[in-house]
Amino acid sequence: MTELGNKNLIRKILSKIPLILLFASVLNNYDFNYLGLKYFSFNFSYILIFYYSLKKSESLGYTYIFVAGLFNDVVVGTPIGLSSLMYLILCVAASYLRNITLRPSLIKDCIFFLITILIINSLLFVALNFIFNYELNYFDQIINITYTFLLYFLFSNLFDFFENYLAGSNNAR
Amino acid sequence: METSRDDFVIAIRSAFLKKGTQQRFSLLSLIFFSIIFLILGSINFKAINYVKMTIKEIVYRSSFIVSVPENFLKDSYLVIQNHKNIYEENKKDKSELENLRSKDLLNEFIISENQRLKSIIDDYLIKSDTIVSKVLSDKGSPFFKSIIVNKGSKHGVKLGMVAMDEEYLVGKIVEVNYLSARVLLLSDLNSKIPVTVEPNGLLSILSGTGENYGVIQYSKQYEDIQSQSIIYTSGTSGLFKAGIPIGRINSNLLSKERKVEFFSDFSQLKFVKIFSFVKNEAE
Numbered sequence: 001m002t003e004l005g006n007k008n009l010i011r012k013i014l015s016k017i018p019l020i021l022l023f024a025s026v027l028n029n030y031d032f033n034y035l036g037l038k039y040f041s042f043n044f045s046y047i048l049i050f051y052y053s054l055k056k057s058e059s060l061g062y063t064y065i066f067v068a069g070l071f072n073d074v075v076v077g078t079p080i081g082l083s084s085l086m087y088l089i090l091c092v093a094a095s096y097l098r099n100i101t102l103r104p105s106l107i108k109d110c111i112f113f114l115i116t117i118l119i120i121n122s123l124l125f126v127a128l129n130f131i132f133n134y135e136l137n138y139f140d141q142i143i144n145i146t147y148t149f150l151l152y153f154l155f156s157n158l159f160d161f162f163e164n165y166l167a168g169s170n171n172a173r
Numbered sequence: 174m175e176t177s178r179d180d181f182v183i184a185i186r187s188a189f190l191k192k193g194t195q196q197r198f199s200l201l202s203l204i205f206f207s208i209i210f211l212i213l214g215s216i217n218f219k220a221i222n223y224v225k226m227t228i229k230e231i232v233y234r235s236s237f238i239v240s241v242p243e244n245f246l247k248d249s250y251l252v253i254q255n256h257k258n259i260y261e262e263n264k265k266d267k268s269e270l271e272n273l274r275s276k277d278l279l280n281e282f283i284i285s286e287n288q289r290l291k292s293i294i295d296d297y298l299i300k301s302d303t304i305v306s307k308v309l310s311d312k313g314s315p316f317f318k319s320i321i322v323n324k325g326s327k328h329g330v331k332l333g334m335v336a337m338d339e340e341y342l343v344g345k346i347v348e349v350n351y352l353s354a355r356v357l358l359l360s361d362l363n364s365k366i367p368v369t370v371e372p373n374g375l376l377s378i379l380s381g382t383g384e385n386y387g388v389i390q391y392s393k394q395y396e397d398i399q400s401q402s403i404i405y406t407s408g409t410s411g412l413f414k415a416g417i418p419i420g421r422i423n424s425n426l427l428s429k430e431r432k433v434e435f436f437s438d439f440s441q442l443k444f445v446k447i448f449s450f451v452k453n454e455a456e
Binding site for chain 1: 180183184185187188189199200203204206207208209210211214215221224225228229231232235236239240242243
């Protein structure tokens with residue numbers, strides 16, 4: 001009985017890991033700056049939100065994503081609500097893809113993810129540059145998009161592994 | 174065509190409006206909230222400012238805790254990087270040390286060989302006991318450049334002994350009294366010292382001029398003496414050991430006269446070391 005209770009507790013904790021990762025990533029900005037790589041940056045939150053909205057939408061609640069966006073705005077210093085909007089647009093795209101997909105494949109997901117982050121970053125660039133008068137480096141944005149897209153393959157496989165073997169869920173497909 | 178448009182509309186509507194399990198708000202309502210936040214934030218609405226302040230308080234406090242794992246990773250990375258650097262430096266230092274040790278061995282061999290060869294040709298001199306003396310007077314006549322020191326025959330000072338300022342030659346003892354002695358400086362007109370001009374290794378005579386510089390004399394190879402060449406004692410007279418630094422050539426190449434600027438400033442002498450070089454009897 002106790003063993004069963006422990007297993008349930010572990011499963012509960014494991015099911016909260018995506019949420020913990022989301023908040024940790026927005027509070028901490030996993031950018032690996034200390035590696036001193038000039039042309040390297042990626043947006044871990046985008047990968048996480050897109051993957052879980054697509055594959056396991058109940059893991060990350062939309063409200064939590066909204067709050068995480070507010071936190072991200074405070075950390076980064078962008079106008080409050082902007083990151084939330086971008087995250088939610090990402091959720092809409094993922095949800096749409098989930099609705100229209102009959103046979104899921106990683107390549108299709110990646111292409112759709114690339115189109116989505118291109119649109120999101122364009123919206124972000126337009127909003128920050130033209131509405132809120134923030135200066136953004138266009139080249140840095142491109143690098144960020146490229147690495148975020150490339151790393152989606154890696155993280156998608158990692159999350160699959162986590163969901164299938166560690167969290168013990170079979171719904172992540 | 175009609176059907177595919179319907180599918181698109183249904184999929185979009187579902188994406189925006191359908192609430193999943195454990196979802197309190199639909200995406201559309203949350204997007205609406207975000208836009209309201211943005212608009213109110215841009216017009217500095219008070220309530221939004223309070224929300225912003227509250228979030229900031231929460232975020233700044235919790236980001237410290239959340240950043241612990243990344244800081245640990247960062248610190249570990251830096252530690253590994255430092256270790257790697259130390260390892261590389263150590264490897265480099267070791268090879269340099271080996272190189273220096275081999276050079277040191279070679280130097281030791283050269284020194285001992287030099288001593289042995291000098292003893293064979295009877296030219297190996299050792300220093301007598303050093304007498305440190307204070308300069309009592311340096312007010313010589315305009316024609317006679319000398320200093321008076323406070324040590325004489327009582328302290329073992331003898332005629333012909335060498336006077337040095339640190340490692341530089343200053344002159345030699347020309348007059349000995351019981352408690353004092355006179356040192357003839359290299360700049361005196363009467364001073365003539367056999368010297369070597371390096372790097373050429375030319376043998377010549379350094380003469381005093383009565384001024385604060387000396388000149389190279391009796392050399393046929395003036396054109397070989399470059400500016401900034403170093404002047405050392407040659408040791409040919411037997412009075413001085415070979416290789417004591419004296420000064421540096423400082424003159425233009427067009428002039429025939431080779432001026433020597435002394436390393437020691439004779440007008441600033443406070444103490445001098447007096448000693449003589451004697452042949453090593455033990456050898």
